[in-house]
Amino acid sequence: MRMLKIGLRGDEVAALQTRLKNLGYYPGAIDGIFGPQTELAVIRFQRDRGLTPDGIVGPHTYNALGIDSESGLYTVQAGDTLYTISLKLNISLPALRAANPGIDPDNLRVGQRLNIPKAGTTAIVSTNTDYTYDMMVEDIQDLQRRYPFLEVGVAGQSVLGRNLYYLKLGNGPNQVFFNGAHHSLEWITTVLLMKFTENFLQAYANGTAIRGYNPREIWNMSSIYIIPMINPDGIDLVLKGLQRNNPFYQQLISWNNGSSDFSRNWQANIRGVDLNHNYNASWQLSKQAELAYGITGPRPTRYSGPYPESEPESRAVADFTRAHDFQLVIAFHSQGEVIYWDYLGMAAPQAWEIANQLSKVSGYALDQTTGIASYAGYKDWFIEQYRRPGFTVEVGHGTNPLPISQFPKIYNDNEGLLLLASVITAQ
Numbered sequence: 001m002r003m004l005k006i007g008l009r010g011d012e013v014a015a016l017q018t019r020l021k022n023l024g025y026y027p028g029a030i031d032g033i034f035g036p037q038t039e040l041a042v043i044r045f046q047r048d049r050g051l052t053p054d055g056i057v058g059p060h061t062y063n064a065l066g067i068d069s070e071s072g073l074y075t076v077q078a079g080d081t082l083y084t085i086s087l088k089l090n091i092s093l094p095a096l097r098a099a100n101p102g103i104d105p106d107n108l109r110v111g112q113r114l115n116i117p118k119a120g121t122t123a124i125v126s127t128n129t130d131y132t133y134d135m136m137v138e139d140i141q142d143l144q145r146r147y148p149f150l151e152v153g154v155a156g157q158s159v160l161g162r163n164l165y166y167l168k169l170g171n172g173p174n175q176v177f178f179n180g181a182h183h184s185l186e187w188i189t190t191v192l193l194m195k196f197t198e199n200f201l202q203a204y205a206n207g208t209a210i211r212g213y214n215p216r217e218i219w220n221m222s223s224i225y226i227i228p229m230i231n232p233d234g235i236d237l238v239l240k241g242l243q244r245n246n247p248f249y250q251q252l253i254s255w256n257n258g259s260s261d262f263s264r265n266w267q268a269n270i271r272g273v274d275l276n277h278n279y280n281a282s283w284q285l286s287k288q289a290e291l292a293y294g295i296t297g298p299r300p301t302r303y304s305g306p307y308p309e310s311e312p313e314s315r316a317v318a319d320f321t322r323a324h325d326f327q328l329v330i331a332f333h334s335q336g337e338v339i340y341w342d343y344l345g346m347a348a349p350q351a352w353e354i355a356n357q358l359s360k361v362s363g364y365a366l367d368q369t370t371g372i373a374s375y376a377g378y379k380d381w382f383i384e385q386y387r388r389p390g391f392t393v394e395v396g397h398g399t400n401p402l403p404i405s406q407f408p409k410i411y412n413d414n415e416g417l418l419l420l421a422s423v424i425t426a427q
């Protein structure tokens, strides 16, 4: 493939436009004409990927787009499955299959070339880029448009007035609750829950199995409630930086030890409260542990707030829990590839057995929290209040924020866990 830039025309430009459209960068027509709109899409893509934003598609940009610059096709790499490729390229799995009718999905060969399907068969939830609140809102709207039977509601508002959206899959009596991103640096858990929602809806609509489960049976058996992003203010601070119009502008810098870089360390909400230390479960012990760490006020992590549920985000999640009859809850965090299942010996009788099954299906280890992390978390509060199975699942491995390149593995590890958790208390 030749270098592509403004003024050129042809099939290669059309292929480029298709790819950019699939990734959500190009809203225009696939006309094979490299005009200003195509150039703008290329520049935005290059910026997001840390490439020189020159609007010219050379080898590096081809590579980042997942397109082989020689053939215009995707080249299978070691460890790829059709499924992880669909996540990497943000193309729906059925579309990828349809575009490659001759291939054996269980026997991909390294170096094999795959067709990249045309735009319009795109997946909605982006699984290959940093995921902001605005992207989530747009994806929720698109999901609702494509799958009108998705129920969407608002459980509350953040400190800065962003909506805490909830999604509901199914109508069955077995209510379960999954939530993500209590912590700002852990926004990859939002992508996990959004992608799970999309894949579940797609399987439900098509009547196809998902990891051996019949989604229509699950739909009748369970009601799956999901709050994908509990801390939108913190996530936007981490991903977009501190905005001038933030009402806590000066305070945030001082809470952050004088630094205006929040991208590597900020876990709290926008008032410097760690939402997962703000629930009413041995909150006083959490407070004492903080003092031992020298934590006396708002800061990037571990400050439990002035009193339990002092923050609108944790209050909304607790209220949402009180308003339902959840048989099982999971709070997703990153990182560690581990499942926490107990709280001060109060775990429900069946929790250990369920935890073992979740561990088996995900490959994640079981563990128990110690020290300052053992109190005032959401699962702690749920276990103490309801004596039902409540879990913290720490996805991925490495240093937060985990790079989005880990997403295909994280999704692969957790899709089966989510499906199992959706039905296990109904059986």
Ligand SMILES: [Zn+2]
Pocket: 182, 183, 186, 276, 333, 334
């Ligand atoms: Zn966390």
